[in-house]
Amino acid sequence: MNIAATTGRARPVTAPAPTDVAALRAALAERRATLGVIGLGYVGIPLALTAVKTGFSVLGFDIDAPRVAQINRGESFIKHIPHAAVAEAVAAERFVATTDFDRLAEADAVLICVPTPLTKYREPDLSFVVSTAKAIAGRLRPGQLVVLESTTYPGTTAEVLRPIFEETGLKSGVDFFLAFSPEREDPGNPDFGTSTIPKVVGGDGPDALALAETLYAQLVVKTVPVSSPATAEAVKLTENIFRAVNIALVNELKVVYGAMGIDVWEVIDAAKTKPFGFMPFYPGPGLGGHCIPIDPFYLTWKAREYDITTRFIELAGQINTAMPRFVVDRLAEALDRHARRGLNGARILVLGVAYKKNVDDMRESPSLKLIELIEERGAATDYHDPFIPVIPMTREHAALANRKSVSLDAETLAGYDAVLIATDHDTVDYAHVVRHARLVIDTRNACAKAGVAASTVVKA
Known part of the structure; x- marks a missing residue:
């Protein structure tokens, strides 16, 4: 403001x-x-x-x-x-x-x-x-x-x-x-x-x-x-840096385990049964919200005043900001493997533009970056979000302003080459999506959590 x-x-x-x-x-x-x-x-x-x-x-x-x-x-x-x-x-x-x-x-x-x-x-x-x-x-x-x-x-x-x-x-x-x-x-x-x-x-x-x-x-x-106020300021940054670093870790593990054919979500769900020494964090298509994508860099900037480099924080930032490109690469690979076509000229539906599920908050949402990256590679993109009927004006993504959410009826879903789940809203019927979509790229493990399995679902 x-x-x-x-x-x-x-x-x-x-x-x-x-x-x-x-x-x-x-x-x-x-x-x-x-x-x-x-x-x-x-x-x-x-x-x-x-x-x-x-x-x-x-x-x-x-x-x-x-x-x-x-x-x-x-x-x-x-x-x-x-x-x-x-x-x-x-x-x-x-x-x-x-x-x-x-x-x-x-x-x-x-x-x-x-x-x-x-x-x-x-x-x-x-x-x-x-x-x-x-x-x-x-x-x-x-x-x-x-x-x-x-x-x-x-x-x-x-x-x-x-x-x-x-x-x-x-x-x-x-x-x-x-x-x-x-x-x-x-x-x-x-x-x-x-x-x-x-x-x-x-x-x-x-x-x-x-x-x-x-x-x-x-x-x-x-x-x-x-x-002191400075201590209180440091407390807030520490809370969000903790989350950013741990999310970066599981995002990196997602890439590594994916290359090995191992489902990182299954790994995390099994690991969290340990009653001590482990706290579950989950991967995603990138960081969103006003805090976690931003706050760590406030400390990074201030640390330079003391000639200190925050290597751990900056590495986490690099990993998390690279996730949208990783997801788009996985989307392109899945189209090539399952649909025998490239991303250029494809029609993609992005499911969810809020930065997290069940809210109407788009601040720093990775979905906006995903849409831009997909369109840079020649695809046409629409979105569906039950909480955001129209994309508002944002400083970083002004070109996407005023786009409107499309429906999720069977005919609409069938018209896209792939559906990319970027936000796992609970109100979405994922069985319906999988039933009618040609291909689903799931960045949130939403389909598995809903008990839906199909050969057309690819985790990213």
Whole structure:
């Protein structure tokens, strides 16, 4: 989210009154405080609704006026968040969305939930965080708590946000309080939501830590205090680097075992029966979502400041980013072997463009890269996704915008030379797909998990 247009000019503050930390902490503990949530997306909306449900009043800030209007009508724009949850919060008059950033002054605590993407050179893009910080600085008042939740490299809170806020003349830990608490949302996960996931908290000083702990103790099942914002920032990166590296490992094993005629999914399912020393991760067509494909490179970039190369992380990145090309090569080989034809001139149906199953989230989805690679090799491509009827505009894949999902009826399936399963949505009838498709390339083991086996199914 770019809120530069709403940025107010930071105004000098002279001789601020002493901040009553005890009073602010009491207001947070008793849920009398007003919370401001900046960025009403996959992180901000669940956070805001959780806060409202626990008794807080919440002001939600976003520059997307249609989205703000939709929220204020009590409508959800995210599949796994029901309309009723938004409507209930709005009807209770404890949740209001707005594009008016001057209302930040009304908030006792401001929570920043804006994107932190990479540039095309795989370097951190903090433009959204910086523009948000400047917007806050223009309205910052003594006695406010500001918490960054956006994933970033260690040092961002202290080195980027604090100087912007202190240009106002207010001092962190004295006049206002600054903390970092990384979001841990897993969209579409039925087992864990915002309130049931422990929250790591690092404060810029003891008062900031105490205030942030008090706030999140009202929202989540458990708070996990750490010694500094930088430590909290490192915790989030470590969580996602762990996943990225282990996914890279099983992706590499998929390639190796595949060459040996061994099914990597069968290997993993057998290995996970060991009750200790093994944790299952699964291969796929590439990494998706806002976290795992991006976050490791934030640490890689920061490590260069210390003349350290993150070889393990970078190798994992190379393996994971190579997966879409591996899948397309497997698709071409399968067409040659089973259909006696090449990829050039073929008609391919990509099944699933969400980055993971059962969500309507396309951020960093490998499906988009797959479509582009397939079409570069001369094939015509359509897609089906029950949760994404139209591909929205994205920065990296603008040419695919406005394409529409096709049906999965028998006649449509039979019209393609191959169906490539890129996302294993549970609502798809895989037996129906296999029955009517000429060839199925399965990157998620979806057919086997559905109990469907056929000579026309090729794992990739």
